[in-house]
Amino acid sequence: MRDLKTIPVDKFIEEALYNKKTGYYFSKDPFGKDGDFITSPGISFLFSEMIAIWIIYFWEMIGKPKNFSFVELGPGDGRLCKTLLNTFEKFPQFKNSTKIYLYEKSEKLIKIQKKNLKGQKISWIKNFKTLKNCPAIFFGNEFFDAIPIKQFKKKNNEIYEKYFKFKEKKFLKTVYKKVSSSMLQELGKYGILKFDGIFEYPKSGLKELALVSKKIKSVGGGLLLVDYGFLGQNNVSTLQSVKKHKKNMIFDNIGKADITYLVNFDLLKNFLKIQNLNVNNVVSQSFFLKRVGIIKRAGILSNKMSFKEKSDLYYRLQRLLDPKQMGQLFKVICAYKSKKKISLGFK
Numbered sequence: 001m002r003d004l005k006t007i008p009v010d011k012f013i014e015e016a017l018y019n020k021k022t023g024y025y026f027s028k029d030p031f032g033k034d035g036d037f038i039t040s041p042g043i044s045f046l047f048s049e050m051i052a053i054w055i056i057y058f059w060e061m062i063g064k065p066k067n068f069s070f071v072e073l074g075p076g077d078g079r080l081c082k083t084l085l086n087t088f089e090k091f092p093q094f095k096n097s098t099k100i101y102l103y104e105k106s107e108k109l110i111k112i113q114k115k116n117l118k119g120q121k122i123s124w125i126k127n128f129k130t131l132k133n134c135p136a137i138f139f140g141n142e143f144f145d146a147i148p149i150k151q152f153k154k155k156n157n158e159i160y161e162k163y164f165k166f167k168e169k170k171f172l173k174t175v176y177k178k179v180s181s182s183m184l185q186e187l188g189k190y191g192i193l194k195f196d197g198i199f200e201y202p203k204s205g206l207k208e209l210a211l212v213s214k215k216i217k218s219v220g221g222g223l224l225l226v227d228y229g230f231l232g233q234n235n236v237s238t239l240q241s242v243k244k245h246k247k248n249m250i251f252d253n254i255g256k257a258d259i260t261y262l263v264n265f266d267l268l269k270n271f272l273k274i275q276n277l278n279v280n281n282v283v284s285q286s287f288f289l290k291r292v293g294i295i296k297r298a299g300i301l302s303n304k305m306s307f308k309e310k311s312d313l314y315y316r317l318q319r320l321l322d323p324k325q326m327g328q329l330f331k332v333i334c335a336y337k338s339k340k341k342i343s344l345g346f347k
Contacts, residue, residue, distance in 0.1 A: 049294075
């Protein structure tokens with residue numbers, strides 16, 4: 001990591017995660033037991049199957065278009081996409097109508113994805129301009145929390161942006177600088193300035209969502225995001241770092257550990273509404289997966305399993321659904337442009 005001097009929080013995260021030489025996502029495979037964390041598709045294939053069923057349902061609800069795009073945002077190691085493709089095989093009309101795109105900026109992860117998805121008809125993209133001019137569904141699991149975030153502090157009705165000061169690559173202290181009037185105006189759109197304390201603003205993430213929203217409004221379709229986060233006001237820093245499945249101090253192992261945060265789903269909902277999209281109420285991962293049919297699917301599969309296989313299936317299912325594990329912390333949001341109401345998983 002180069003000598004960064006004094007930089008805002010989002011620039012620090014950008015450098016730590018996405019520097020093309022030393023950045024975390026450009027230099028290692030972070031997924032699985034041998035990596036630093038495991039995502040839902042790595043815990044159970046049932047998660048990915050439910051996403052596949054939901055995507056097919058969405059396609060049916062918008063009239064089964066003969067040309068349809070599926071775009072995975074930040075596809076990780078390609079595991080979710082692999083299960084999706086296997087599930088899509090059972091629905092030939094959908095499969096023949098759909099073109100698969102993976103939106104990824106890390107060359108390291110693209111290599112891993114290509115290895116895991118060898119032989120599949122998939123296109124890798126770095127922007128949405130290359131998508132066909134047809135309805136599209138965008139899906140991201142733990143995509144948003146990997147995009148650098150800004151932090152601010154409100155005190156005595158003044159707003160300050162948080163910066164980190166470094167010397168010779170070592171963290172010295174936190175510095176706060178008063179924000180510009182334009183930044184203040186931008187922050188005021190989303191109802192996050194009400195209370196004193198630290199608050200977080202995903203400026204880069206909202207730029208990505210604006211591009212997705214623009215495409216949806218242009219061609220039709222929707223967006224489904226799953227991530228860990230919160231509803232309501234949360235005026236504390238949620239920045240966290242993980243290495244080898246354990247908590248890591250933010251300024252330790254820079255470029256060798258993941259840095260992430262909790263997603264503000266109220267803010268996302270407000271933003272997507274401003275984009276003039278239909279937005280469903282945010283629900284928990286447990287609620288969503290149960291409504292799509294994950295327990296019924298597990299029951300069907302378990303009938304043909306040995307006791308050991310059945311125990312493993314339900315242990316993994318519990319990790320996805322239990323409120324004390326991922327069930328409540330992870331949230332799901334859906335935005336779309338369609339005359340029909342998209343309700344599966346949300347009511």
